[in-house]
Amino acid sequence: MLNTLRKIVQEVNSAKDLKTALGIIVLRVKEAMGSQVCSVYLLDPETNRFVLMATEGLNKRSIGKVSMAPNEGLVGLVGTREEPLNLENAADHPRYRYFAETGEERFASFLGAPIIHHRRVVGVLVIQQKERRQFDEGEEAFLVTMSAQLAGVIAHAEATGSIRGLGRQGKGIQEARFVGVPGSPGAAVGRAVVMLPPADLEVVPDKTVEDIDNELKLFNNALEGVREDMRKLSAKLATQLRPEERALFDVYLMMLEDAALGGEVVEVIKTGQWAQGALRQVVGEHVNRFELMDDDYLRERASDVKDLGRRLLAYLQEARSQSLVYQDNTILVSEELTPAMLGEVPEGKLVGLVSVLGSGNSHVAILARAMGIPTVMGLVDLPYSKVDGIELIVDGYKGEVFTNPGEVLRKQYSDVVEEERQLARGLDALRELPCVTPDGHRMPLWVNTGLLADVARAQQRGAEGVGLYRTEVPFMINQRFPSEKEQLAIYREQLQAFHPLPVTMRTLDIGGDKALSYFPIKEENPFLGWRGIRVTLDHPEIFLVQTRAMLKASEGLNNLRILLPMISGIHELEEALHLIHRAWGEVRDEGTDVPMPPVGVMVEIPAAVYQTKELARQVDFLSVGSNDLTQYLLAVDRNNPRVADLYDYLHPAVLQALNTVVRDAHGEGKPVSICGEMAGDPAAAILLMAMGFDSLSMNATNLPKVKWMLRQVNLSKAKELLEDALSHDNPQLTHSALQLALKNLGLARMIGPNKTL
Ligand code: PEP
Ligand code: MG
Numbered sequence: 001m002l003n004t005l006r007k008i009v010q011e012v013n014s015a016k017d018l019k020t021a022l023g024i025i026v027l028r029v030k031e032a033m034g035s036q037v038c039s040v041y042l043l044d045p046e047t048n049r050f051v052l053m054a055t056e057g058l059n060k061r062s063i064g065k066v067s068m069a070p071n072e073g074l075v076g077l078v079g080t081r082e083e084p085l086n087l088e089n090a091a092d093h094p095r096y097r098y099f100a101e102t103g104e105e106r107f108a109s110f111l112g113a114p115i116i117h118h119r120r121v122v123g124v125l126v127i128q129q130k131e132r133r134q135f136d137e138g139e140e141a142f143l144v145t146m147s148a149q150l151a152g153v154i155a156h157a158e159a160t161g162s163i164r165g166l167g168r169q170g171k172g173i174q175e176a177r178f179v180g181v182p183g184s185p186g187a188a189v190g191r192a193v194v195m196l197p198p199a200d201l202e203v204v205p206d207k208t209v210e211d212i213d214n215e216l217k218l219f220n221n222a223l224e225g226v227r228e229d230m231r232k233l234s235a236k237l238a239t240q241l242r243p244e245e246r247a248l249f250d251v252y253l254m255m256l257e258d259a260a261l262g263g264e265v266v267e268v269i270k271t272g273q274w275a276q277g278a279l280r281q282v283v284g285e286h287v288n289r290f291e292l293m294d295d296d297y298l299r300e301r302a303s304d305v306k307d308l309g310r311r312l313l314a315y316l317q318e319a320r321s322q323s324l325v326y327q328d329n330t331i332l333v334s335e336e337l338t339p340a341m342l343g344e345v346p347e348g349k350l351v352g353l354v355s356v357l358g359s360g361n362s363h364v365a366i367l368a369r370a371m372g373i374p375t376v377m378g379l380v381d382l383p384y385s386k387v388d389g390i391e392l393i394v395d396g397y398k399g400e401v402f403t404n405p406g407e408v409l410r411k412q413y414s415d416v417v418e419e420e421r422q423l424a425r426g427l428d429a430l431r432e433l434p435c436v437t438p439d440g441h442r443m444p445l446w447v448n449t450g451l452l453a454d455v456a457r458a459q460q461r462g463a464e465g466v467g468l469y470r471t472e473v474p475f476m477i478n479q480r481f482p483s484e485k486e487q488l489a490i491y492r493e494q495l496q497a498f499h500p501l502p503v504t505m506r507t508l509d510i511g512g513d514k515a516l517s518y519f520p521i522k523e524e525n526p527f528l529g530w531r532g533i534r535v536t537l538d539h540p541e542i543f544l545v546q547t548r549a550m551l552k553a554s555e556g557l558n559n560l561r562i563l564l565p566m567i568s569g570i571h572e573l574e575e576a577l578h579l580i581h582r583a584w585g586e587v588r589d590e591g592t593d594v595p596m597p598p599v600g601v602m603v604e605i606p607a608a609v610y611q612t613k614e615l616a617r618q619v620d621f622l623s624v625g626s627n628d629l630t631q632y633l634l635a636v637d638r639n640n641p642r643v644a645d646l647y648d649y650l651h652p653a654v655l656q657a658l659n660t661v662v663r664d665a666h667g668e669g670k671p672v673s674i675c676g677e678m679a680g681d682p683a684a685a686i687l688l689m690a691m692g693f694d695s696l697s698m699n700a701t702n703l704p705k706v707k708w709m710l711r712q713v714n715l716s717k718a719k720e721l722l723e724d725a726l727s728h729d730n731p732q733l734t735h736s737a738l739q740l741a742l743k744n745l746g747l748a749r750m751i752g753p754n755k756t757l
Contacts, residue, residue: 001142004032007292009149014284016206018157022054029127029146030056033139037107037128041068041075042154043121050075050124052102057128062101073097078112078124084144085112088134104128111135113143117151118380122158125150160383175406178382180354181644182399183365183375187416188352189405190329194388195341198317199310203335203385204280208272219265219275222315223256229311248304255308261286276316283309326350331392333384337364339476342371352394354401356384361627361638361647363514366677367473370454372701376401378641427704431462435707441715443689445707446504446697448675450474455497457700462707466503467623467697468563468675469494471546472510480518481542487549495557502559504600504623504675504697505550507543507576508536509565513639527637532566537575547583552592560597563623568605570614577618604628604676609657612664622665623697626676630654649678650734655687655726662692673697682709683738689715690722712747 008028015021022040030038037057041050049067052058070076077095078085090096090110098105107128115123125147127135135143159178196203209215234249256262261282268278283305290302326345331352334341342353342364353368353375360377368375374396382401393402393413402409435443446467447458458466474482474490482490495503511521511531523529536543547562554560564576577599584596601608601615604625608615616622626649631638633654636647648654658674665672671694678684680698685706688696698706721741725734742748 005145005149012153014288021153021157025150026054026056033127035127035129039126040123042123050079058102058104066099066101074110074112075124075126078114079121082114082116082121084140086135086140089132106130108132111140111143113147115147115151115154117155122151122154155381156383159381160386175409176403178379178401180376180379180399181360181641182396183360183377184368184373184396186374186396186420187413188331188374188394189410189413189417190331190351190392191327192331192333192387192390192392194385195332195334196385197335199314201280201283201309201313204276205385206277207274209274212270212272215269215275216266218316218319219269222312223262225315226311227253227256252308276313279309279312331394333387335384339364339367339473342367343477354379354394356380356382359639359641359644369701370451370699378644380641427708430704430707435710437710437713437715439714439716443710444695445703446695447700447703448697454700461700461703463703465501466498467673467695469503469505471505472508472514475508475516484545484549487546488553491550491553495554495559499557499559502561504561504563506563506565508546511535533564533572533576534566537572540579543579544583547580548587551584551587551594554597555592555594558595562597562599563602565602566605567601568607573601573615573618603661606632609661612661613668616665616668616670621670622672624658624661624674626674626678633657648731649684651731652728659691680706682706683742685710686713686718687722687725690718709747
């Protein structure tokens, strides 16, 4: 069964459009189940009717014509009950409705399964049989499994159709809306530039080109590049391989010939398809043919063709990236945005970001917020590879993206972009003013940094120190571990830029969603795995080099503070402190005269919340990482858009934990700050101030908004709001109460993207 399922899904996945995909589904499911009819009905959101979209066995002339409301017929019943329906004789059922056009009166038994994508019914898959019989359990399970597998494929094909104007009934849907999760607030109107993952043939889209000769030239260059690589590889392995093994390289070379794959790609390019698309098409056909073969040996050959395809594609992509010129108003779209990608687009050209994977608390979203670039994450239904060159609207507040916007929508969003510009200008005036509440409470606002551009932005916004410098960012945009000297230069630049203000440098916090290309960590549960301090304690050489570089960089400046991430207990802290003291001794022996800097721990693992007192006794300060603390307290992966709705830092459990940390840290006489994204949410900042945090550290973009808010709320009022929030057992109540309070205070202006806002 699995094999059949796999084959069908694979075939459907490679269909060029929705109609073809549905045609394959009904044909293959009918064959696999040995039924006489298989049909797919899809729910048309405009008319709210289930429309017959494809059938094998019923009258094909009724396709697109027969439809039923959710309260009509058996199909409507399956759709509304969201459960399979298995009937020996359909006509006996009170909900049976007869559609003469389909000729279905000949079929007695009926088995229907709902097609559900992300909790939403998108259609119904039905099989029918002439003789009266109940389909058995195995058949029912097969159909349910099939429809669950196909739901995503159908949703994807539909979305692609809507983008290219090949909607359900072939009518061109101009404007399509895709819903993801907010990544970074703000709105943007621009054109999509898609960054495809390197050498992944499956996602290469079709594209028509005018300059066919240029595509042919690009392809010939790629062919030559791969030929050369093969020859070199063959020569290099000459002494290690037997002649028959080396013959594989000759096979590869032959496949590249005009008479084989190479020639076929050229033919497709001549029809006006770009080289990458032609390559995907030809390689795909060959791979499919091999993979559907029953002979194991021949099936394995598919991987050779794929390998060759990937090699050719890498050359084509390289050539494209070299010739790519970024226009103004670029919106970068990718399956998985990475911090390195953010640096690809020249300054001033990038207005928006879109990622299929990841969520609002993914690190790339945090960087996007720091850069002030509107971003939508987790757009799982966006056929991202197909949107290159298309006009897009990015709504980073709601987490929505519109493709091909019409006049009205474009105007509406262009106005929002302009309003935001004015608001930002208004906030600039706050730069020189302190963050003091009307009743005189001083709340120091610090900034989170990592990118070079953060320095200038932080200074413009009047930050009073750096509460979190994410040192992994310079590691991530490198091709190898930076040396001690290189790190020293980077850290010195930070320390100097903010001097005499304090700069809190966090030791390397990789793992989770922060990968180094040159130090891959593959794990089933990366957020519960080898992360942060766990990695660096296992690799003292990395930790020592880094802390030595930090210490040396602070010579003569003395504004360094060191922060340890992901501490789960005293033992880790003691080990880390031991290494820091060792590094300090070493650099002083080498003649660098620096005092021991203050050292702090991040409280971001629930275990640390309950050990705040013990940790506080051994360090100079604490800093709460509410991003991770929220994910670990609520068991919600911060990177997973499916559970983004459950991620909520105003959850009573999170608020209680934060309150406990402040109380216990102060009990030991140690200052405590917070550097998670929550600190940059103006409404949440009110509660944090009331809890007694000694400083709030946030991205430079949000700093003026928080300052604006806190300058208008009395500490006494903030304490009232906190008391109220702590009494709620439901986070929704806290959101509503905060929103209402801000509205009553006339402070709703900053209400924006995050949950509270
Ligand atoms: C946090 O977890 O809240 C934090 C500030 O660190 P990061 O987001 O880099 O994990
Ligand atoms: Mg963290």
